Amino acid sequence: xxxxxxxxxxxxxxxxxxxxxxxxxxxxxxxxxxxxxxxxxxxxxxxxxxxxxxxxxxxxxxxxxxxxxxxxxxxxxxxxxxxxxxxxxxxxxxxxxxxxxxxxxxxxxxxxxxxxxxxxxxxx
Numbered sequence: 840x841x842x843x844x845x846x847x848x849x850x851x852x853x854x855x856x857x858x859x860x861x862x863x864x865x866x867x868x869x870x871x872x873x874x875x876x877x878x879x880x881x882x883x884x885x886x887x888x889x890x891x892x893x894x895x896x897x898x899x900x901x902x903x904x905x906x907x908x909x910x911x912x913x914x915x916x917x918x919x920x921x922x923x924x925x926x927x928x929x930x931x932x933x934x935x936x937x938x939x940x941x942x943x944x945x946x947x948x949x950x951x952x953x954x955x956x957x958x959x960x961x962x963x
Contacts, residue, residue: 841887841914841944841947841948841952842883842917842921842943842944842947843880843883843887843944843945843948844884846877846881846884849880850873850876850877850880853876853924853925853928854867854868854872854873854876855867855868856925856928856929857928857929857931857933858876858924858925858928858933858937858940859871859872859875859876859928859933859937859940860872860933861933861934861937862875875937876940879940879941882941883941883944883945883948886945887945887948887952890948890949891952893949894906894910894949894952894953894956897909897953898953898956898957898960902960903956903957903960903961904957904961906953906954906956906957906960907953907954907957907961909950909953910949910950910951910952910953910954910955910956910957911950913946913947913949913950913953914947914951914954915950916946916950917943917944917945917946917947917948917949917950918943918947920939920942920943920946921939921943921944921947923936923939923943924936924937924939924940924943
């Protein structure tokens with residue numbers, strides 16, 4: 840769930856959109872850009888494992904319905920971050936906002952983890 844597990848697909852999409860395009864000597868996409876995106880997603884894959892603990896604690900204390908709503912809102916916030924990054928790349932200002940790729944992906948994945956935890960809780 841989330842952006843991090845889809846790394847293989849999203850690295851290419853972000854590279855084509857021009858995220859980290861300021862790292863290319865010529866027109867993006869380039870290898871430096873792809874390596875930077877892959878590094879950020881690889882770091883995010885490790886950091887995502889830590890998100891299971893707070894998601895589980897919130898589920899235990901607040902319940903399935905609360906976590907479903909909160910998780911959906913958190914996914915929305917994370918996708919706003921990612922949309923800002925892609926829009927900034929489109930207008931040529933990605934050097935200032937490219938660092939938001941990892942926080943946006945982590946926020947989105949936290950919300951995804953919270954929402955996926957609630958599925959069985961909402962059924963029972």
